Amino acid sequence: MEVIINGEPHRAASPMSLAQAVALLTKAETGVAVALNGDVVRRSVWDSTRLADGDQVEVVTAVQGG
Amino acid sequence: MDDPLLIAGESFSSRLIMGTGGAPSLDVLDRALAASGTELTTVAMRRIDPSSAGSVLSLLADRGIRVLPNTAGCFTATEAVRVARLAREALGTSWVKLEVIADERTLLPDPVELLTAADQLVTDGFTVLPYTNDDPVLARRLEQAGCAAVMPLGSPIGSGLGIRNQHNIELIVESAGVPVILDAGIGTASDAAIAMELGCAAVLLATSVTRARSPELMAESMRLAVTAGRLAYHAGRVPRRRYALASSPPAG
Numbered sequence: 001m002e003v004i005i006n007g008e009p010h011r012a013a014s015p016m017s018l019a020q021a022v023a024l025l026t027k028a029e030t031g032v033a034v035a036l037n038g039d040v041v042r043r044s045v046w047d048s049t050r051l052a053d054g055d056q057v058e059v060v061t062a063v064q065g066g
Numbered sequence: 067m068d069d070p071l072l073i074a075g076e077s078f079s080s081r082l083i084m085g086t087g088g089a090p091s092l093d094v095l096d097r098a099l100a101a102s103g104t105e106l107t108t109v110a111m112r113r114i115d116p117s118s119a120g121s122v123l124s125l126l127a128d129r130g131i132r133v134l135p136n137t138a139g140c141f142t143a144t145e146a147v148r149v150a151r152l153a154r155e156a157l158g159t160s161w162v163k164l165e166v167i168a169d170e171r172t173l174l175p176d177p178v179e180l181l182t183a184a185d186q187l188v189t190d191g192f193t194v195l196p197y198t199n200d201d202p203v204l205a206r207r208l209e210q211a212g213c214a215a216v217m218p219l220g221s222p223i224g225s226g227l228g229i230r231n232q233h234n235i236e237l238i239v240e241s242a243g244v245p246v247i248l249d250a251g252i253g254t255a256s257d258a259a260i261a262m263e264l265g266c267a268a269v270l271l272a273t274s275v276t277r278a279r280s281p282e283l284m285a286e287s288m289r290l291a292v293t294a295g296r297l298a299y300h301a302g303r304v305p306r307r308r309y310a311l312a313s314s315p316p317a318g
Contacts, residue, residue: 007113025114025116026114026116028114030156031123031156031157032156033111033152033153033154033155034152034155035148035152038148040148040151040152040155042155043155058113058152059113060111060112060113060114060152060156061111061114061121061123062109062110062111062121062122062123062133062135062153062156062157063109063110063111063112063115063118063122064087064088064092064095064109064110065085065086065087065108065109065112065136065138066085066086066087066108066109066110066134066136066138066163066165066272
């Protein structure tokens with residue numbers, strides 16, 4: 001299957017959890033939020049959330065701005 | 067004098083809210099924030115960059131500065147609400163500087179989308195601080211929607227043109243029941259002082275400090291200007307007169 005993580009296509013051979021997708025980008029324990037297909041997903045359920053083909057994952061954090 | 071800024075029941079001794087955009091490095095930003103005396107500072111939410119070193123969040127945490135996420139870059143209410151929810155999840159705060167802009171050239175707020183987003187976020191339990199036009203009617207509508215403050219622009223973001231319509235800012239201050247925070251357009255210290263003299267509860271600025279030749283010095287000048295302007299507001303300026311009024315006694 002293929003999922004889109006922060007705009008980049010990513011091929012995954014086996015089932016992939018949201019937590020595994022986030023771990024590709026960051027190991028940070030705080031300051032990170034995730035949207036799956038536009039909806040915010042709480043960190044507490046990242047492990048139990050299974051990704052499906054074509055899912056769009058956005059991983060964001062705070063940067064300088066405003 | 068003891069004169070704290072109160073927003074949504076939270077108390078701040080500094081009336082200078084800082085942005086973090088535009089600083090050449092985290093080190094320069096750190097020294098500028100320290101010199102500004104700010105206790106509340108905005109950040110933006112963006113896709114995580116695995117290669118970026120250092121974090122504005124840890125800098126703010128080390129300084130004990132409260133973080134205020136913004137929705138910069140959003141053009142619709144739907145986008146802004148999503149970014150606010152992501153910020154709440156990432157940063158553990160329900161406070162948000164709501165920014166919904168109409169176009170890239172002016173970065174002016176889109177009033178229709180702004181009010182729609184404010185309504186939704188207030189309903190969703192957020193403490194909403196909207197960046198708005200210097201429009202007294204829109205400011206009133208935002209307050210009625212339940213916003214915790216209103217933040218009219220002095221002039222477009224990053225323009226440094228100061229407060230283009232002081233009369234409108236006065237009108238907003240006159241009728242607002244929530245803090246009025248002058249947001250955007252400050253060019254130098256006198257602009258910040260004028261905002262406070264007009265009765266604004268606080269000033270929010272970034273560019274004028276972060277892109278100054280010396281951000282640290284300008285941050286200190288802004289701290290002093292905000293304090294001076296606030297004192298002048300409390301002291302009450304003398305009326306403007308058409309002709310002279312001698313300050314020395316005429317007789318004797």
